[in-house]
Amino acid sequence: MSQAAAASKEHPTPASAAKDSGKPKIVVLGSGWAGYSFARHLDYKKFDVHLVSPRNHYLFTPLLPSTTVGTLEFRAIQEPARSIKGVHYYQAEATELDPATKQIKCKEAFTGMEFMVPYDKLVLAMGATTNTFGVPGVDPKNHVYFLKQLTDARMIRNRLVECFERASTPFCSAAEQTRLLSFVIVGGGPTSVEFAAELHDFVRGDAKRLYPDVADKVSVTLVEASHQILGTFDSALVKYTMNLFQKRHVNILTDNSVVGVKDHKVLLADGNSIPYGLVVWSTGIKPVDFTAKLEIEKVRGRITVDERLRVPALEGVYAMGDCAAGKDKALAPLAQVADQQGRYLAAALNRGHEEPFKYVHLGSMAQVGDYQAIVDWHGTRVKHGSLNGLLAWAIWRSAYWTKTVVRC
Amino acid sequence: MSQAAAASKEHPTPASAAKDSGKPKIVVLGSGWAGYSFARHLDYKKFDVHLVSPRNHYLFTPLLPSTTVGTLEFRAIQEPARSIKGVHYYQAEATELDPATKQIKCKEAFTGMEFMVPYDKLVLAMGATTNTFGVPGVDPKNHVYFLKQLTDARMIRNRLVECFERASTPFCSAAEQTRLLSFVIVGGGPTSVEFAAELHDFVRGDAKRLYPDVADKVSVTLVEASHQILGTFDSALVKYTMNLFQKRHVNILTDNSVVGVKDHKVLLADGNSIPYGLVVWSTGIKPVDFTAKLEIEKVRGRITVDERLRVPALEGVYAMGDCAAGKDKALAPLAQVADQQGRYLAAALNRGHEEPFKYVHLGSMAQVGDYQAIVDWHGTRVKHGSLNGLLAWAIWRSAYWTKTVVRC
Structure with a gap:
């Protein structure tokens, strides 16, 4: 019996997670771009969905810099994890994976209590954390x-x-x-x-x-x-x-x-x-502790996945977003990659298709102040080229703001 | 030499406050309804205005309950004290008044450094604080x-x-x-x-x-x-x-x-x-420490003022808002009283008139949820009566929101 399975004797399983709904139980770790997009698009009528994340909201990260000086309000760029329909949410951190018994050990955010969540399929989308490269005083x-x-x-x-x-x-x-x-x-x-x-x-x-x-x-x-x-x-x-x-x-x-x-x-x-x-x-980023502790194949600290985002060594386990990387081609840790992976995997499971994931680069954007921005379309299907200035800013603004401000 | 004057040897005066502008120096204590309204309406071309308050913003208090659950954003109901044109602002707490040398001793909010601010006229508008009536555990x-x-x-x-x-x-x-x-x-x-x-x-x-x-x-x-x-x-x-x-x-x-x-x-x-x-x-409320320490005539802890808001015993000193009360008639500690007093005193000093302050009650309002409110016009000039329900809510909303949300 593995350590985690032994621990399950001491650590109970929440009633919501223990209940047999008759549907496959899918557990998602993380409420960032990948996890949120996956959970939102997964068909909760077909699956019993459980989301575990210490952060109780999804964050529209491209607009985070705009909140630092008050251009946008903090609340305008977040969405509660609990607002995803048909999803059981646990504000907790995943601490241990036991693939043998197909369980995740979690630590509850407020009480620190440890509990187990069983899965049929597990989606690893814990993201990554900021890398300080060991520089002292970064606090x-x-x-x-x-x-x-x-x-x-x-x-x-x-x-x-x-x-x-x-x-x-x-x-x-x-x-x-x-x-x-x-x-x-x-x-x-x-x-x-x-x-x-x-x-x-x-x-x-x-x-x-x-x-x-x-x-x-x-x-x-x-x-x-x-x-x-x-x-x-x-x-x-x-x-x-x-x-x-x-x-x-x-x-x-x-x-x-x-x-x-x-x-x-x-x-x-x-x-x-x-x-x-x-x-x-x-x-830049580095793996979170949970990822670092996982003893499986990795690409520069990121969990290796195949073209269908499966983790080869672990049955029923997928990984995506910043914590995952393809063996041959590691995509950049970008919001649009994570978002597309989440949608892809949800669709693949909803429809049971087996096509590989294909990333469609939509370009890179950054606003540079004074109503100006830069837009880089290199590597996209749309166009090869770039743009700067006010028009670029308008594109930046409409691409992001329409997704957020309208609902605040 | 008084204690405060002696202290001034140790405690310097900011250059901005020491400078002789050729205009009468008016010092305001407090950035609440009374102080803010006074400072905003005072003619800075005629007076050298200095505002001392530990709180660096004016707060639209009637909408404060609406921010507790996110109906309104925090920033929507405040206005920086520094945004008042022509006013020198000090984020500090007044700790001592020396009427003999006409100086106020202040404690800087960040560093705790003590300094003196001289005045020709002083306006006391420190407001009041919440009264816990000594009940233990209120923390x-x-x-x-x-x-x-x-x-x-x-x-x-x-x-x-x-x-x-x-x-x-x-x-x-x-x-x-x-x-x-x-x-x-x-x-x-x-x-x-x-x-x-x-x-x-x-x-x-x-x-x-x-x-x-x-x-x-x-x-x-x-x-x-x-x-x-x-x-x-x-x-x-x-x-x-x-x-x-x-x-x-x-x-x-x-x-x-x-x-x-x-x-x-x-x-x-x-x-x-x-x-x-x-x-x-x-x-309910009680006086702040500064008010409590002042050894002058008071009405139930509030500084006694005459009909022109002057503090009888102190030359060139005025008081208004929650920290002040008329000898014969103590007005309720309401935002509209403080606001009107601030406007009145600014106008009186701007124009040099000597008419007494007259309070015009505009009614009392409270919103009670579900798009309903209560409005009480008793004691107003407009009308004797009351109103409840959706129309009352619309009045409540338009009276307050138009003053705030439009500028956020």
Whole structure:
């Protein structure tokens, strides 16, 4: 008897999960793009669906940077996991998989109580977490924040306002003002670029109006380890964005990285340091603990799946989104990949078809502030090319906002 | 030399406050209805205006209950203190008044640093705080919250959702579910009634949809020390509201009060106790520390003012809003009183007129849920009478929402 199965003697199964509904029991781990999209599209009349996730909402991540400065409200970009029809939801973290008895061990979010959920089919969609590469001092206590969850965005917004308030207090020294209003962004991907853009709009708008005495002391620094920002985007768009940011006096440091955070200072690989009031850390991802602990075949930490998203070694187990990767071709950890995989697998199970998953790239977008955006259609079926400026922003806005704001 | 003046040797004056602008220096304490309305209407071309308040925003308090369940967003009902044109704002608490040297000692909100602000004219508009009448256990740590500030409303919203989530966890006992979903409201004024109404709408709407298994276990109890709720309202409206709440199974306990909060239980004066998941405490007001410490004439703890809102014993000092009261007639601590006083005093100083303040009662309103409200015009110039139901709700909504939502 395996360890997990033994544990099931101590750890009960919720009545809702133990009940035999006469339908195959499908358990989904994760409420991100992949898990949410899968659970929403799965036919609950055919399947008994159970969703386990420590986060009780799905998050429309592309608009997360817009909430940090108040362009959008936090609630506008989330959807409760419980709102998916026909799904049993458990606010809990999966801690152990027992493929022999086909059970998942879970830890309840509030009470810490452990319980077992049995499955016929299991869908692994736990996503990934931000990678700090072991750099010491990356901690909200030091005002260094990720930008992946709503709580992150809320902390960033609060700290941002606090920096301006503190800099505006009487007797705040010029050096301290400069430090408080020094905002450092680590990582040069789309999330970083969009946060820099929102920050720019905020400083030129609200901050200039509310903190006129200090708004011109703001400095923004973006640190990127490789030789350019927006690595996956078309080079013309990268150049366009670089020019735009240079005009705005965003200090872009490429071929450099943060090796430590200490005493309100970011320490750089080149030996320099930057005093800061706020750091946003967005430097790529790493597997969550549950994925890391799984002793199965992986591709750079991501669970290996076949062309139908099945995990070869585990019967009835699928994986998708950021925690999974094809053996031959690892797709980028993008929202649109996860979303399409969720829809694909739901359709495959609903209809019982056995066609392989095919990813359709819809292009890459990022808004860059001042009602401007960049859109990259390379690699899409639609068109080869790129676009920047106001029209691109309109496309960015309509693609995302119509999906969210209308229902808030 | 007085103590405060002596302190000024140690405690510096901000450059902005020390500077001689050639205009009379007016210092306002407080950013509530009275202080905000005064500062907004004062002519900054004639006066050098300085606003001191620990709260960096003005709050549209009548809509605060609506934010607790998400009907309105928090940001929609606030306005930054810094947005008032021509006003120097200090996020600080006034701690000491020295009328001899005409200075106010302040404590900076972030650093705790103490500094002095000199004045030619001083306007006291610190408001009041919630009165707990010394009842032990009234503390957010025990999930007992006031409903006076944005932070209160945010804590209530978070706790409310947590109660439903906890009650929905597997293995939550029936007794624990009943406790978690028992919501107790202490005090029977308009704020309490409106919170009960919002709670009702939330339970019937979102909660029923998201937590269908537990929504019918919700109980709401309102405890009022006097013999009826909504003491200041017309008796027909009170009866209407009582009937409405009885239909909704809101348990109204009059002639009873809370004498303690312990072990997730509210202890009542009649010896009974109520297990709870959340308590909202709204039982009237008491002076803030600064007011309590002032050794001047008061009316039931409120600073005595004459018919022009002057504090008789202190030259150049005015008081208004919840912290002030006329010697012969103490107006109720209402938003509309404070708002009118702020406008009146600004106009009096702008134009130099010496007419007395005259309060114009515009009626009392409360929304009671299900798109219904009560409006009481007794004591107004417009009309003697009252109204309830949908039309009243439309009046309530248009009176308040048009002032706020349009600018969010």
